[in-house]
Amino acid sequence: MAFPQVEAFRGGEDLVRVVGHRGARGVLPENSMIGFDFTLSIGVPLLEFDVVLTADNVPVITHNHHLHAPTFRDADGQFLIGEEPKVSSLTFEQIQKFDIGRLDGQTAYGQRFPDQAQLDRVRVPKLVDLLDLINAPENGNAYLMLELKSDPDLAHDTTYRESFVGRVLRDVRGTGLSSRTILHSFDWNLLAECQRQAPDLPTSYLTQLPENADDPGEDSSKTICPDFRGRRDDIPHLVKDAGGAFWCPYFADVTAESVALAKDLGLCVVVWTVNEPEDISRMIDLRVDAIVTDYPGRVQRHLSDLGMDWQTA
Amino acid sequence: MAFPQVEAFRGGEDLVRVVGHRGARGVLPENSMIGFDFTLSIGVPLLEFDVVLTADNVPVITHNHHLHAPTFRDADGQFLIGEEPKVSSLTFEQIQKFDIGRLDGQTAYGQRFPDQAQLDRVRVPKLVDLLDLINAPENGNAYLMLELKSDPDLAHDTTYRESFVGRVLRDVRGTGLSSRTILHSFDWNLLAECQRQAPDLPTSYLTQLPENADDPGEDSSKTICPDFRGRRDDIPHLVKDAGGAFWCPYFADVTAESVALAKDLGLCVVVWTVNEPEDISRMIDLRVDAIVTDYPGRVQRHLSDLGMDWQTA
Known part of the structure; x- marks a missing residue:
């Protein structure tokens, strides 16, 4: 079975795809x-983003399970201080009171x-807002890498897992x-549930080796990721055996051998989050299939300078 | 006489304006x-851009008098090689055959x-295309810093000067x-002609000291700028005496004293082109009124971190 959304991310000899990170x-x-x-608008039709459920069961697009203090300002325009409330404890309407248009430059995260650009009155979108945008005629070539953010507090709750996947689908x-x-x-486990409920939607397996450090200010997902200690070279096989279509490793984890193995297994290799010029190069x-980046223009510049493409004509 | 378009660029104690460069x-x-x-779209409603006339007398928005090889590709997608044709030797229709969506990374200019972002099928706009955009209801707070690019070959041709200014107006x-x-x-001289034909439009005087180097790949305008050797400290007076509303010095030329003097004279001080973090700081x-930058988001970040604004509410 060929999935058009898998082929949309597959690279080639002179083709490395660019995926806009968040x-x-x-x-x-x-x-x-x-x-x-x-x-x-810049000709990068592949989007990566994160989905979490609100208290009233609305899939919204935000990265962390808690409102992220360095990017969330309250109705008075102040960045959050103290304990960050959980997204799942607030209704969609309550979340709309927060402004996500700026970064707190006092934090390590903000300094990254x-x-x-710094804006005001920017709100957390619903998943359907983005889906509607993608359905606009001018975005007919756009494809989505929809990350389901698993709540670590509910990682073993099968009822939650079923209902989260069902609501997103x-x-x-x-x-x-x-x-x-x-x-x-x-x-x-969540991806297995996705396959059960939606065999027609391919799945993408994010991995990060425990020895590689997280970027500052990120909500680590290592607690819900399998433990890869001692199995580094087997990861592509594990993804394939799990029924994955994409292997999405942290970029520092990959080697020429692991990329070649994954491709031999028919997997798309989509690396994240690649921002520094030497890492992009x-x-x-390594001819990964696709590069997830916070700077899509920068990756376009690299590819353009090499006479390579990021899209087929 | 108070000009609204001058006040739109004027800063304040906690206010430094941001102007998008090209x-x-x-x-x-x-x-x-x-x-x-x-x-x-990012809340920077002040735009700087450059206007040149085509052979068929259409004001178009492009920086150099010649098609700029590092940014112009021909119908085959190749960056120009050899002699760059003059904009004034080509009709608007001929110029539309070129694509300005990418940078040639083999050039010093491209590497800057x-x-x-690298795009395809991007064309040189007409001045009226931008004017129409500014007239859209959502851009009601936008103001334009329209640079008239004086052709060095015709710098002393008063007929050309009259007709260029007249056509733009x-x-x-x-x-x-x-x-x-x-x-x-x-x-x-061109600005004097602007004042003659349009006393209701304020004028802005670009200056650059001869001892400060041009950025790589820029079309120097020093040949048409007055010679400021030995008159560095007088420049704000010279601008004021010429009837200017703005003094627009190269950022490396200004000092606390010259900014204070210009402000005392009632001039708006708008510096260009400020891209490096230490220069922005x-x-x-110095509390210049406005910063012209290729990176408006970067300047917003600096101002936001300092609790300062770039727009009044």
């Missing part, structure tokens, strides 16, 4: 509609994105975008 | 409609903008944007 986090607020719009199917969506997660040299 | 050259192709759209007046446009140039410390 839209284009280096340029615009992450997981915002304006960020998705920008990425599509010195070029990001309702939106994807309701907007007719099943053939343009990949389901993507660090949580292999290395990933292009 | 749109946002660090992010998107320079002097392109997609670049202007982006800059407006490593994050610029026809577009500005025809779209009803006189009160939202500043006329901006390195050529003080210095210009903010």
Whole structure:
């Protein structure tokens, strides 16, 4: 069975795909509609983003299970201080009171994105807002890498898992975008549930070796990721055996051998999150299928300079 | 007489304006409609751009008098090689055959903008294309810094000068944007002609000290700029005496004293082109009125981190 949404991410000899990470986090607020719009407007039709459920069961696009203090401001325009409330404890309407248009430059996280435009009155989007955008005629070539963010507190709750996957699929199917969506997660149990409920949607397996450090300010997903200690060279096989279509390793984890093995197994190799020029060059040299980046323009520049493409004509 | 378009660029104690240079050259192709759209979309409503006349007398938005080889590709997708044709030797229709969506990474100029998105089928816009965009209801707060690029070959031709200024003014007046446009140039004779034909449009005087180097790949305008050797400290007086509303010095030329003097004279101080973090910080410390930058998001980040604004509410 050939999945069009898998082929949309597959590279070639002179083709490495570019995937906008949370839209284009280096340029615009992450997981915002304006960020998705920008990425599509520059000819990068592959979008990665994160989905979490609100208390009233609305799939929204945001990265962390808690409102992320360095990017969430309250109604008074102040970045959150103290305990970050859980997304799942708030209704969609309550979450709309927060503004995600700026970064707190006092935090290590904020300092990572010195070029990001700063806006006001930017709100957490619903998953369906993005799905509707993708359905616009001018975005007919766009494809989605939809990350389901598994709640670590509920990682072993099968009822939650079923209902989360079901709720997300309702939106994807309701907007007719099943053939343009990949389901993507660090949580292999959740991906198994995706396959059970939606055999027609390919799955994408995020991995990160325990020895490689997380970027500052990121919500680690290592607790829900399998333990790969001692199995580094087997990961592509594990993904294949689990029924995955994509292997999505942290870029620092891959080697020429592991990329070659994954490709031999028919997997798409999609690396994240590649922002530094030397890392971009290395990933292009390795001919990964696709590069997930906060700076899609920067990766385009690298490919353009090499006479390579990121899209087929 | 108070000009609204002058006040739109004036800073304050906690207010330094941000002006998108050629749109946002660090992010998107320079002097392109997609670049202007982006800059407006991030809440930066002040745009700087360059106007040149075609052979059939159409004001178009492009920086150099010759098609700029590092940014112009022919119908076969190749960057120009050999002699660059003059804009004034080509009709608007001929110029539309060139694509300005990418940078040639083999050139020093191309290497200056490593994050610029690379696009295809991007065309040189007409001045009226931008004026029409500014007239859209959502851009009601936008103001234009319209640079008239004086042809060095015709610098002393008064007939050319009259007709160039007249043709540009026809577009500005025809779209009803006189009160939202500043006329901006390195050529003080041309600015005198602007004042003669359009006393209702304020003028902006670009200056660059001969001892400060041009950025790589730029078309120097020093030949049409007055010679400021030995008159460095007098420049604000010279601008004021010439009837200028803005003094637009190269950022490396200004000092605390010259900024203070210019402000005392009632001039707006608008510095260009400020891209490096330490230079942005210095210009903010000096409380220039406005910063012209290829990276508007970067300047927003600096101001946001300092609790400062770039727009009044």
